[in-house]
Amino acid sequence: MSICYIDGVWRPTAQCTLPVTDLVIQRGVGVFDSLRIYRRKALAITAHMKRLEGSAVSAGIMIDGKDIIKDMTRIVREGALRDDCPDEGDCIAKVYITGGDSIDHGYFTNPRYFVIFEGGTKILPEEYKKGVALQPTSERRPYPLVKSINYLFGLMQGAGLDDVLECLYCPDGLVMETLRSSFFICRDGKIITAPIGSVLGGVTRSIVLELAREAGFTVEERCPRVEELALADEAFLTSSWKEVMPVVRVGETVIADGGSGPVAAHLQKLYRENIDKWLDK
Amino acid sequence: MSICYIDGVWRPTAQCTLPVTDLVIQRGVGVFDSLRIYRRKALAITAHMKRLEGSAVSAGIMIDGKDIIKDMTRIVREGALRDDCPDEGDCIAKVYITGGDSIDHGYFTNPRYFVIFEGGTKILPEEYKKGVALQPTSERRPYPLVKSINYLFGLMQGAGLDDVLECLYCPDGLVMETLRSSFFICRDGKIITAPIGSVLGGVTRSIVLELAREAGFTVEERCPRVEELALADEAFLTSSWKEVMPVVRVGETVIADGGSGPVAAHLQKLYRENIDKWLDK
Numbered sequence: 001m002s003i004c005y006i007d008g009v010w011r012p013t014a015q016c017t018l019p020v021t022d023l024v025i026q027r028g029v030g031v032f033d034s035l036r037i038y039r040r041k042a043l044a045i046t047a048h049m050k051r052l053e054g055s056a057v058s059a060g061i062m063i064d065g066k067d068i069i070k071d072m073t074r075i076v077r078e079g080a081l082r083d084d085c086p087d088e089g090d091c092i093a094k095v096y097i098t099g100g101d102s103i104d105h106g107y108f109t110n111p112r113y114f115v116i117f118e119g120g121t122k123i124l125p126e127e128y129k130k131g132v133a134l135q136p137t138s139e140r141r142p143y144p145l146v147k148s149i150n151y152l153f154g155l156m157q158g159a160g161l162d163d164v165l166e167c168l169y170c171p172d173g174l175v176m177e178t179l180r181s182s183f184f185i186c187r188d189g190k191i192i193t194a195p196i197g198s199v200l201g202g203v204t205r206s207i208v209l210e211l212a213r214e215a216g217f218t219v220e221e222r223c224p225r226v227e228e229l230a231l232a233d234e235a236f237l238t239s240s241w242k243e244v245m246p247v248v249r250v251g252e253t254v255i256a257d258g259g260s261g262p263v264a265a266h267l268q269k270l271y272r273e274n275i276d277k278w279l280d281k
Numbered sequence: 282m283s284i285c286y287i288d289g290v291w292r293p294t295a296q297c298t299l300p301v302t303d304l305v306i307q308r309g310v311g312v313f314d315s316l317r318i319y320r321r322k323a324l325a326i327t328a329h330m331k332r333l334e335g336s337a338v339s340a341g342i343m344i345d346g347k348d349i350i351k352d353m354t355r356i357v358r359e360g361a362l363r364d365d366c367p368d369e370g371d372c373i374a375k376v377y378i379t380g381g382d383s384i385d386h387g388y389f390t391n392p393r394y395f396v397i398f399e400g401g402t403k404i405l406p407e408e409y410k411k412g413v414a415l416q417p418t419s420e421r422r423p424y425p426l427v428k429s430i431n432y433l434f435g436l437m438q439g440a441g442l443d444d445v446l447e448c449l450y451c452p453d454g455l456v457m458e459t460l461r462s463s464f465f466i467c468r469d470g471k472i473i474t475a476p477i478g479s480v481l482g483g484v485t486r487s488i489v490l491e492l493a494r495e496a497g498f499t500v501e502e503r504c505p506r507v508e509e510l511a512l513a514d515e516a517f518l519t520s521s522w523k524e525v526m527p528v529v530r531v532g533e534t535v536i537a538d539g540g541s542g543p544v545a546a547h548l549q550k551l552y553r554e555n556i557d558k559w560l561d562k
Contacts, residue, residue, distance in 0.1 A: 019295070029433050
């Protein structure tokens with residue numbers, strides 16, 4: 001069962017509400033982040049909380065020094081240890097800061113915040129083997145560094161498409177990121193991925209790049225051109241929940257032979273083996 | 282006091298909530314519309330409800346034939362006649378449809394909906410005389426025909442700027458619309474405004490254009506170029522609440538002599554005189 005911390009108390013998420021006056025409902029004023037919890041310990045909690053803080057500040061949500069972030073860090077740690085934490089603390093914590101009810105010259109002076117813990121279907125080895133497909137879109141994601149809840153137009157890109165996980169942003173013929181994940185191609189022994197700024201600074205992305213460099217891979221941080229998808233030896237995405245997931249098709253373009261590749265599998269193995277390094281102490 | 286219809290009942294808006302599980306909170310999945318109510322009668326209710334329906338369908342929110350729209354039309358009419366309708370039925374009704382808790386292949390199969398009635402500060406004659414300033418942005422509004430709640434990036438454009446009402450979208454050097462209003466310039470006796478598709482089909486926009494044509498004005502539906510702002514004889518915006526409001530400055534560009542112009546004043550007068558034609562029977 002999912003649990004939520006809101007207004008100073010823990011409750012089943014199904015019982016938690018926000019006022020309809022909150023600008024997150026009326027005008028999409030909200031930022032969030034998702035942290036993977038392994039064995040009751042959050043992964044890279046400091047990086048996630050720093051990113052959340054940056055999103056809030058960019059969005060004009062006044063978070064009052066660092067008190068909200070500090071409190072949310074405490075809540076994530078507390079929730080992970082609770083008896084009713086989903087899947088015995090092997091789950092996701094979604095941290096939200098909303099605009100609250102008032103706007104003053106474009107700034108949101110009375111934010112609300114809450115944290116939802118939820119389980120998820122564990123990804124099976126055969127799913128990593130099979131990989132996922134993405135739908136390319138020429139749309140540009142506005143403000144990629146601000147992780148806001150404004151996902152509607154991104155979700156619309158993949159609507160009604162069977163077997164497609166989500167959209168892949170490819171504005172001006174350049175490959176950026178997917179709706180929820182960082183994206184990589186492998187070509188001629190190199191791993192190529194869009195640089196931070198063009199895309200969100202993915203937490204899993206940075207861990208995987210660190211592991212890849214340590215393992216001797218050459219990493220190029222530049223946006224692949226769309227034409228390179230057809231030439232790639234393999235492709236994969238990274239996210240807190242999916243970790244390192246092969247991408248076998250982008251729209252009509254089948255990547256390599258349409259199966260998962262050895263680099264993604266190797267990095268997924270390294271990720272799992274080294275995860276302790278990034279877990280909360 | 283603001284009132285709200287949600288979950289089948291009327292309540293003070295301050296007591297109304299949505300579950301945190303609703304995708305409007307988690308991922309910005311929500312569409313809305315704002316109807317002006319004059320003397321307990323909604324303006325152009327059919328046009329607004331048709332637009333709301335179009336927004337919902339485009340967003341992938343399954344509204345189950347026309348039942349939700351029919352019910353919301355009933356709610357707007359019922360609310361306008363209630364004793365506790367704000368400002369004795371001279372107010373705004375904001376109609377929302379949210380994505381609900383579940384997504385199925387990009388479609389939202391269990392939407393929620395609610396209607397908020399709220400009063401507003403009446404705009405004084407001297408405010409129409411003074412006009413408003415806008416902040417230009419080179420950002421493009423995605424999907425202008427879908428009136429979704431995803432306003433955060435638009436709100437960020439005007440943050441911290443004193444004396445600026447909101448942003449004016451000017452992608453690729455073309456003038457589109459403001460965050461919440463339709464935008465017009467007057468030049469050499471013509472009224473020029475962006476065509477529907479480039480911008481939302483504004484309800485006040487279409488009424489004002491009809492009145493302008495009847496009054497003998499030539500209307501050009503094309504996007505003005507940004508350079509034309511400096512050459513304009515006057516500029517104005519239209520919206521349900523502001524009706525016809527002069528725009529006297531866009532960024533650094535002062536429009537004409539920086540005061541309100543005769544065309545906007547004339548159209549505002551015509552609008553007020555003819556409003557009965559568009560009111561609910």
